[in-house]
Amino acid sequence: MKKAFKLEGLNCANCAEKIEREIKALEGVNFASVNFMTSKMVIEGDDARFDDIIKAAQRIVTRYEPDVVVKKA
């Protein structure tokens, strides 16, 4: 499954890199990208664990950028 999200208030390019790297390392994730310029996050992962992946990704985003709001793109 593949889903896109909008990271509202993403102002730190370095954090975007770190978020991308950590989400990529999550189990069950096949592809992840955080595009600083478009403030867009795309995650592609196993269907069975997709909900858990999204939750984990949300936690990672909040840890690096507490003010960013994750929205459905």
Place this chain on the structure above:
Amino acid sequence: MPIEPHQRRIAEIAIGLGLFLFAVLLEAENAARLLLFLAAYAVTGGDVILRAARNVSRGQIFDENFLMSVATVGAFCIGQYSEAVAVMLFYKIGMLFQDRAVEKSRKSIAELMNIRPDYANLKRGDVIDRVDTDEVNIGDVIVIKPGEKVPLDCVVVEGSSTLDSSPLTGESMPKDVREGDELLSGAINLNGLLVARVTKNASESTASKILDLVENAAAKKSRSENFITKFARFYTPAVVGGAAFIAVVPPLALEGAALGDWVYRALVFLVISCPCALVISIPLSFFGGLGAAARKGILVKGSNYLEALADAEVAVFDKTGTLTKGTFEVQEVVSKGIYNNEEILKFAACVESFSNHPVSLSIRRAYGKEIDAALISNVKEIPGQGVTATVDGRFVAAGNARLMQMLGITVEDPGEAATVVHVAVDGEYKGYIVIADVIKEDAAKAVSELKAQRVKRIVMLTGDAESVAESVAMSLGIDEAYGGLLPADKVQKVEDLMAGKSAKGKLIFVGDGINDAPVLARADVGIAMGGLGSDAAIEAADVVIMTDEPSKVPAAIKIAKRTLSIARQNIAIALGVKGAVLALGALGMASMWAAVFADVGVTLIAVLNAIRVLGSDL
């Protein structure tokens, strides 16, 4: 009226600045002055400290907030009150400018790609509702008013109008459309009211596909971007380590070294330790380049391809449909037997009646009459040679000299610099048809511009006869042309050319994307032309040119070169200034002011420089 976040930031900076100036002007060294400095610091830097504390509590050290907090609190501790406040103040001012600059460039890129339709006017019976494009299904009828964007790919069922498709193609010439014409989403309806039937849903429509492609392009990173990402991971820990070393070792090891002095030098390090200038400006440069290219109707599928385009050394063009229009026309029919011209055309048209090859289409157009499909059987298409079939009980072959040779029929070379279709009936040679292609208006310009951009070898490949290849190449100024190639030969030729180029130089292949997928894949950069509406071409290529102008190839290389040069400038500026201030800081010759400039000032310069990629009219 609610306070906007950036208004609040400006207010904080203004109040902080006022308090700071007041404190500086107070000449006495007393508690009141210290209190003023602390107040100024709290107003400007309070949120930075809070965020640092919050992030540290989540195990997130080495972030920008933390480093700035340590640097400024450290400055307070060694009695540098005014510098502590000033550094925080300038950091905040710099961040404000930087965020605004990033915001601005995000907006200008978004405007460049402003093709996403906002709504559709869905027509159900006599009722017209404005709905989200996601809610429209294939087969639904929509109404497109003048001034509106075409929301989904559709076919006109009623009305006529003029369409501006420049947001998709960069082509400014408006196009007339009427009943039965296909419309692509993202184009703008200029004057008439159109009623149309939807042929693709929102996610499959052209506008979404283009946007997806450009937005996802950033995921395929260039070497410079990968270098910066790796560099950033080691830079901060290294600089912070250096700061710790400077604060601790020299005061212990050197005689008479003042602790305060060395701590100050360490704090200078901390201020510069964020790699932001690089991390923001390099991807921004590339994204700007992708946006600028998209604006011209050139879709580049990744920053890595932009990088490769800038190093183009060999440009290989397919002829038909790329340098020539691919709209063939029958020029001449020559009979070599008992049949008249009309009959020869008829045989050829029958044999070719199941093929969509441009040559076949031109023969059918020239024949101009209905073909009775029931008369034709056993149609066999032989790639790169021609077609054979049984027509009304006779074995008919139509194709090039190689096909005739294979069938054991001797033909004379008519010596035409054009495509020749030989016709044989029941194994006997009956004559030939001369078909010529038309060279595109801007093909010669494309070749000369590529030469001006120091592309060393320009090569043309074609399945057509050697004589055709030579005459087209000659008129375009192409030095190398190879004719008579089968699809597999083209791959082989490209591999030979790949082997013959320098290690750093790149080979680009330009084709129409329809039957050259293997070659597109083999080249360093595969460019498909005329991609508008052709999913196959968009799939197969690394770069898709929406219009069918070969001159977009040198345009793409120009944008790529400009993007690369700006990205390199940014790397040089950022590394140069940071390196210099680090060195001076270690020697005790750089103040925290210089450090703030090296951090925020350089980021700002780099971001502004990156935006130039977009602004320039290439």
